[in-house]
Amino acid sequence: MYSFMGVFTTAIFWSFELIFDGIFNYQYAKYLGALIGLTIGYIIKYNLDKRFVFNMEQHQPSQDKKV
Template identity: 50%
Template sequence: MAVTGRTLVLRYTAFAVIAVLANLAAQRLVLAGADPVGGLRFAAAIAAGTLVGLVVKYVLDKRWIFYDQTTGARAQGAQFLLYALMGVVTTAIFWVSETAAWLIWGTDLAREVGAVLGLSVGYVTKYLLDRRYVFRDAREMA
């Protein structure tokens, strides 16, 4: 199924926003009631948010961006693992941006702005990697 470039960008952006909101919501749940926020709790919040955002984004990308028809637990597991591995570098961009903002300004707003900026840069990079390495079979069939 072919979609226009504009539709693809709008859809990918919307899914990135959904994943970012899921990520930040998971972080807030982990950080809730922690005063002051310590390093271990902060690390747990980032990890939980990253995992939630990754799963949400994978499901949306697979179906609505790349129209991937991969079936079977083994094949999908391998595909998800590759998808996650492609996100390692892009996740580092996000973590550095979020952590730097938190360390510099020390507020939740700064942390979340840093997260959004880092995730934005990361998602553009991630799309390019996923298109080339993770969902290449789906692209070739389209």
């Protein structure tokens, strides 16, 4: 799951970089797109990892269950 989150956010980064490079006729447009994409990607990755990968409640058995 952790690896998938990394691939997903890397695709966001590359998409922003390529879109900015293609749309704007400016020398540093792809770097601006990369910065924006990287920022958005890391924010999304942090939240997804916190919810799905490093969620301790999800990985621990419930204490309420009786055997």
